[in-house]
Amino acid sequence: MDELLCGAGPHPKPPIAMAALFTGAPPPLDDLRDRVVERWGGLPLLRRTLLRPARPTWLRPHRWVPLDGFDVRAHVREHVLDTDEGAGGRAFTDLLGRLVTQPVPDGLPPWRLRLVRTARQTGAQEWFGLVLTAHHALMDGRSLELLLSGLLDGGHPRGAKAMGRAQAVRAPQVIPGPRRAAPAERPRSTGRPLDALRTGQALPLPSGPPGAKRDLAWADVDTDAVRAARRALPGLGASLNEILLAASAGALRTVHGEPDHWAAATRPLYGLFAVDLRTPEQPNTLGNVVSAVRIPLPMAIDDPRERLAACRAVAAAPDSAHTAAAATHLLSTAARLGPWGLRLLAVRANSRRWAPVVCTAIRWPRGPWSLDGAPLAKAITLPQVQNPEAVSLTLTSYAGTHTLSVISNTPPGQARLLAAAFVRELTSLGSTVNTAGRNSPL
Numbered sequence: 001m002d003e004l005l006c007g008a009g010p011h012p013k014p015p016i017a018m019a020a021l022f023t024g025a026p027p028p029l030d031d032l033r034d035r036v037v038e039r040w041g042g043l044p045l046l047r048r049t050l051l052r053p054a055r056p057t058w059l060r061p062h063r064w065v066p067l068d069g070f071d072v073r074a075h076v077r078e079h080v081l082d083t084d085e086g087a088g089g090r091a092f093t094d095l096l097g098r099l100v101t102q103p104v105p106d107g108l109p110p111w112r113l114r115l116v117r118t119a120r121q122t123g124a125q126e127w128f129g130l131v132l133t134a135h136h137a138l139m140d141g142r143s144l145e146l147l148l149s150g151l152l153d154g155g156h157p158r159g160a161k162a163m164g165r166a167q168a169v170r171a172p173q174v175i176p177g178p179r180r181a182a183p184a185e186r187p188r189s190t191g192r193p194l195d196a197l198r199t200g201q202a203l204p205l206p207s208g209p210p211g212a213k214r215d216l217a218w219a220d221v222d223t224d225a226v227r228a229a230r231r232a233l234p235g236l237g238a239s240l241n242e243i244l245l246a247a248s249a250g251a252l253r254t255v256h257g258e259p260d261h262w263a264a265a266t267r268p269l270y271g272l273f274a275v276d277l278r279t280p281e282q283p284n285t286l287g288n289v290v291s292a293v294r295i296p297l298p299m300a301i302d303d304p305r306e307r308l309a310a311c312r313a314v315a316a317a318p319d320s321a322h323t324a325a326a327a328t329h330l331l332s333t334a335a336r337l338g339p340w341g342l343r344l345l346a347v348r349a350n351s352r353r354w355a356p357v358v359c360t361a362i363r364w365p366r367g368p369w370s371l372d373g374a375p376l377a378k379a380i381t382l383p384q385v386q387n388p389e390a391v392s393l394t395l396t397s398y399a400g401t402h403t404l405s406v407i408s409n410t411p412p413g414q415a416r417l418l419a420a421a422f423v424r425e426l427t428s429l430g431s432t433v434n435t436a437g438r439n440s441p442l
Contacts, residue, residue: 001288003342005137006062015104017133017382018144021087024374026117026128033072039151045286049109061339070109078115097216099133100382110135136384142276143286155369196330199353201267204256217415221402228430232305240361241273246308248393249297250425255417259299268296272355275324291324294355304429350387364398378403
């Protein structure tokens with residue numbers, strides 16, 4: 001997985017990131033550095049650097065080189081905003097946009113932690129932020145949450161192990177998933193592994209060159225709307241991943257128009273969401289312990305509730321190639337061919353027609369959390385978007401709050417339009433509970 005996430009090209013890849021926003025006075029930078037050394041100093045993951053392959057690069061892998069430690073002054077920096085428009089202001093959003101665009105420099109272990117504060121406090125409530133960025137080959141989104149929550153006080157961490165004893169990466173022998181029928185009763189899979197390589201259609205874009213830089217927008221999402229959307233289907237309710245996929249499909253229809261008018265309307269538009277493979281016995285494992293599920297988005301369906309039902313049906317089907325197991329087996333097959341096999345797979349995965357829509361749901365462990373007495377207010381996850389003309393929508397939940405982030409490689413302004421359309425689509429989906437979902441068991 002690390003080799004795949006290094007990508008296929010010679011240029012460094014943009015990082016993944018997570019921002020934690022607090023209300024209260026920021027801690028002194030030296031105190032934060034002392035805390036990082038105390039909480040993270042014993043983690044091998046943060047004390048290794050990535051070396052690019054020697055020539056011929058297609059036949060040689062990247063290498064992790066363990067170091068004795070990390071220079072906390074180089075890894076933990078402070079960024080002071082000149083204006084105080086609040087965490088939702090343009091200055092903070094622009095900073096996040098720059099951080100998810102600039103690759104982590106070579107040489108040192110590929111992660112950085114930034115303390116973000118304002119030069120002067122003019123608002124009614126003081127605030128500050130922590131922004132953790134890392135090369136995706138070093139860690140996945142769950143690792144970002146584990147590290148940041150391990151740096152804070154309070155809360156209920158996942159599992160019983162302390163952060164100082166966090167496990168190294170260990171690939172699980174069994175891919176976990178929803179509980180299903182006994183093996184004798186399980187239907188035989190008819191999905192073909194190579195189906196995961198088939199390409200669909202790309203996002204329709206206006207004429208002219210695409211945007212020169214990544215576009216970022218983020219917004220608070222009404223928690224009642226999320227709860228109502230989860231009750232839009234009968235049974236146990238929809239998952240956050242299913243809601244994300246369905247609402248993203250509706251938002252894309254709003255921004256780009258109905259798919260009948262797209263250039264390749266007969267091909268599916270694929271969406272991708274990550275699946276955490278950590279077992280209950282390894283809740284604090286750091287690294288990349290993930291797989292992915294790619295499904296065709298229900299772009300041709302007009303009704304929001306029917307789009308949600310279609311996403312559930314495809315994601316839950318055990319006999320298709322659109323499962324985490326199928327993706328893991330495909331990755332294992334490519335790895336047996338050597339680094340060149342993984343890079344060929346990376347070329348396909350980074351294609352604008354393979355999975356141009358990426359949806360990620362992140363749940364922070366139960367709070368309350370704080371840093372030096374300043375309570376954590378919300379978290380924003382910023383995933384990697386490295387393939388051209390793609391969009392990524394991420395919903396992060398913490399303590400009754402939901403925050404949506406949209407990162408786009410499409411022309412400037414698309415991320416903001418998609419974020420607004422997503423919020424409206426989620427509201428429309430939740431409103432179906434008042435009609436079709438009123439008689440649901442929930």
